[in-house]
Amino acid sequence: MTAHLLTIGDEILIGQIVDTNSAWMSRELNLRGMRVNGKSSVGDTREEIIQGVEHAASTADVVIMTGGLGPTKDDVTKKTLAGMFDSGMSFHQETYDRIAAFFARIGRALPAAMRDQATVPDKALLLPNKVGQAPGMWFERDGKVFISLPGVPFEMEYLMSAEVLPRLQQRYPAQPIAHRTLATAGEGESVIAKRIEAFEDALPPHIKLAYLPSLGQVRLRLTGVWNGPLVPDAQAILEAELDDKKMALHALIPDIVYGYEEESLQQAVGKLLLDQGKQLGTAESCTGGYVAHLITTVAGSSVYFPGSVVTYSYEMKSKLLGVKPDSLTRFGAVSEETVREMALGALDTLGVDVAVAISGIAGPSGGTPEKPVGTVWMAVCDRERTVAVKHHFGRDRLKNIQLTGVYALNLVRQFLLGQV
Amino acid sequence: MTAHLLTIGDEILIGQIVDTNSAWMSRELNLRGMRVNGKSSVGDTREEIIQGVEHAASTADVVIMTGGLGPTKDDVTKKTLAGMFDSGMSFHQETYDRIAAFFARIGRALPAAMRDQATVPDKALLLPNKVGQAPGMWFERDGKVFISLPGVPFEMEYLMSAEVLPRLQQRYPAQPIAHRTLATAGEGESVIAKRIEAFEDALPPHIKLAYLPSLGQVRLRLTGVWNGPLVPDAQAILEAELDDKKMALHALIPDIVYGYEEESLQQAVGKLLLDQGKQLGTAESCTGGYVAHLITTVAGSSVYFPGSVVTYSYEMKSKLLGVKPDSLTRFGAVSEETVREMALGALDTLGVDVAVAISGIAGPSGGTPEKPVGTVWMAVCDRERTVAVKHHFGRDRLKNIQLTGVYALNLVRQFLLGQV
Numbered sequence: 001m002t003a004h005l006l007t008i009g010d011e012i013l014i015g016q017i018v019d020t021n022s023a024w025m026s027r028e029l030n031l032r033g034m035r036v037n038g039k040s041s042v043g044d045t046r047e048e049i050i051q052g053v054e055h056a057a058s059t060a061d062v063v064i065m066t067g068g069l070g071p072t073k074d075d076v077t078k079k080t081l082a083g084m085f086d087s088g089m090s091f092h093q094e095t096y097d098r099i100a101a102f103f104a105r106i107g108r109a110l111p112a113a114m115r116d117q118a119t120v121p122d123k124a125l126l127l128p129n130k131v132g133q134a135p136g137m138w139f140e141r142d143g144k145v146f147i148s149l150p151g152v153p154f155e156m157e158y159l160m161s162a163e164v165l166p167r168l169q170q171r172y173p174a175q176p177i178a179h180r181t182l183a184t185a186g187e188g189e190s191v192i193a194k195r196i197e198a199f200e201d202a203l204p205p206h207i208k209l210a211y212l213p214s215l216g217q218v219r220l221r222l223t224g225v226w227n228g229p230l231v232p233d234a235q236a237i238l239e240a241e242l243d244d245k246k247m248a249l250h251a252l253i254p255d256i257v258y259g260y261e262e263e264s265l266q267q268a269v270g271k272l273l274l275d276q277g278k279q280l281g282t283a284e285s286c287t288g289g290y291v292a293h294l295i296t297t298v299a300g301s302s303v304y305f306p307g308s309v310v311t312y313s314y315e316m317k318s319k320l321l322g323v324k325p326d327s328l329t330r331f332g333a334v335s336e337e338t339v340r341e342m343a344l345g346a347l348d349t350l351g352v353d354v355a356v357a358i359s360g361i362a363g364p365s366g367g368t369p370e371k372p373v374g375t376v377w378m379a380v381c382d383r384e385r386t387v388a389v390k391h392h393f394g395r396d397r398l399k400n401i402q403l404t405g406v407y408a409l410n411l412v413r414q415f416l417l418g419q420v
Numbered sequence: 421m422t423a424h425l426l427t428i429g430d431e432i433l434i435g436q437i438v439d440t441n442s443a444w445m446s447r448e449l450n451l452r453g454m455r456v457n458g459k460s461s462v463g464d465t466r467e468e469i470i471q472g473v474e475h476a477a478s479t480a481d482v483v484i485m486t487g488g489l490g491p492t493k494d495d496v497t498k499k500t501l502a503g504m505f506d507s508g509m510s511f512h513q514e515t516y517d518r519i520a521a522f523f524a525r526i527g528r529a530l531p532a533a534m535r536d537q538a539t540v541p542d543k544a545l546l547l548p549n550k551v552g553q554a555p556g557m558w559f560e561r562d563g564k565v566f567i568s569l570p571g572v573p574f575e576m577e578y579l580m581s582a583e584v585l586p587r588l589q590q591r592y593p594a595q596p597i598a599h600r601t602l603a604t605a606g607e608g609e610s611v612i613a614k615r616i617e618a619f620e621d622a623l624p625p626h627i628k629l630a631y632l633p634s635l636g637q638v639r640l641r642l643t644g645v646w647n648g649p650l651v652p653d654a655q656a657i658l659e660a661e662l663d664d665k666k667m668a669l670h671a672l673i674p675d676i677v678y679g680y681e682e683e684s685l686q687q688a689v690g691k692l693l694l695d696q697g698k699q700l701g702t703a704e705s706c707t708g709g710y711v712a713h714l715i716t717t718v719a720g721s722s723v724y725f726p727g728s729v730v731t732y733s734y735e736m737k738s739k740l741l742g743v744k745p746d747s748l749t750r751f752g753a754v755s756e757e758t759v760r761e762m763a764l765g766a767l768d769t770l771g772v773d774v775a776v777a778i779s780g781i782a783g784p785s786g787g788t789p790e791k792p793v794g795t796v797w798m799a800v801c802d803r804e805r806t807v808a809v810k811h812h813f814g815r816d817r818l819k820n821i822q823l824t825g826v827y828a829l830n831l832v833r834q835f836l837l838g839q840v
Contacts, residue, residue, distance in 0.1 A: 013456045015446030016632055019439060022461075026435030036433045037468070040460035041442075048457070055475060212436055282709075282730075288716025289702075289709030292730045296708025299784055299817055306733035307740070310702075310712045313726035316770065320727070320740075350736065364719055397719055 008068035067151030216406030281350030321345030428488035487571030507543035636826030701770030741765030
């Protein structure tokens, strides 16, 4: 089965919003063995919608539209679709009641425009939207499926997960498919590729490996598609096979794999701290609180994270962390001596078991020939030992801060595991 | 002139990356009066590229392609385009020399694949890529323009700014156009719309107002398009007219406008601190360092930002900020009393002139009937006075942190200006 994704609305065409919906939908369809073979965007006039839908239908089995259903704009989209599928429009009491209940729940008066939101094409199979107003709509014509969803990301995600994906899987039964993802940090794509070359070359043709890189991290996704005759326990056999491959792959790179599936590095570090019954603190200079922010994006982090100090100035490094003024003047704020003293100071100041300290030159200015922009020192310690490392990142301030955050968390992880 | 944006590459179709290029390009074209009337994405096979380009050309005057030019994939894209435009392929010494110089500059060996990167269609006008490898290409056929650019965002942005936009403006001279943007924080779209209703209604037809909302902020963009006969100083007249409108709009909402054009809230706060010769510190609980992170994303912030304390635990609030244990037990960590004491404590601990303190329930758990998830107290103070305010945000942890960050910075801004 092939799908084409069509976004409707001027806000995409004028660049007011970045289309994140399409990437989410593509990923979810792909994970279920459904191929997206095209995407497009059109404005919200009748002519553009017709042209967009017909073009999409000419290239794929299923057309999934998002947007054009807001209370000020839904008229043209719905009427255009009704026209294309030879359908009248009717008021739909059930949808209206659901919308009214939704507004009652959030304590707001029901706007008059909601009568129009509940007026829908007769021929549409309605997909109830439990998290918003406009329902999703499912049309069929000449053996092709046309689905219209609201553009608000969490409404689209709800309707895709609860309604669209299960129905598509039923209508277009695919070969059993299974996935396993390993999350790694600290090595680039090419280094990983070399380390796992023999494993990758030996994979059977029905299992593929994908590299999904992001800043400082690479996720490795194994995808298996059943390729024999369909036996009742095909899915289970495939899942077991992928579990084996996952473990084999993990065994090749145990030092860089921090988790599976969607787990984030900050979640992995949090889990280790919980397991070991330890508390962590951060002492940050160039990252300016970014590492603490990453850690505290995880719900429940207060159990293992009592706090942090951000010491941008020399004075704060000495006052709050006890860094010797002599170290700062002799070696500079960006030096092994300083980050070691910062980390040790943080143990006491924050009363934690493990501390990580970071000092670097985020840029764009402040570099010297010996310490160019992107030079970062970091140290992690407990009461027994301290490990310090130096990195050289690039020239972009924000990227340097973000990369440093990933490397600092990974250093904490390795330290907790005794790998450094 | 109308443009169609076409992305080439499977990584978009499988949802591996979010297409941010299209939004950037749409915005830049729009600002120059060029309309994007469609966008689409195709995979990187010959058939898909041909079909995508022909479809795009059937709907617009200019087709701008991105992607499909990386060293492992450029072959199919370039050969397909050469075929479509009846062109041979030749090695281009100048491009090769430029690529070689680029590799020499970053201190890496020149890969053999770079000979292919420098082999390009004869009929293409080459757009030299000074920040990467693959050059941009400009083709013409039957009065339409076809432009191919690399997909790496900063290479695309460089080529658009340096080569494509100036050439398009020359080839499709548009009416003079001008923009003015006011950046606001602290009020939603609908409240702003009511406050400026009379102004908006009285705008002449050739000046439009757009609302560009983001988390906790709204940018108001005035766009004027010259609509009379073209006189030599049309642009200057239009610019002056927009300056007038900008000032008139600013005068209606002086309390919420923090800057113009691309200025960020953290830049605006930094500028005020510099102007007033003051230093700021943050004392953060639920934001976990996010406010300090925002402040330190601005280059040069070390002048006015010596540091921050993140006090997630009761103990740290008392130890580092001198919050009375009695206040914490009687009123709780999320209370007016606690944030006031945190802010005053931060003045001394961080040795700053102004401090902002934040404590709230980011969620998803930790709420109570009296203090539901999303309840946030914040206080700002100097040696003379303290202002505390309470907010109620939503249920999503990360959004609560981000919204709180914006509101906290805006509170500091208003405090520095004596507006609160």
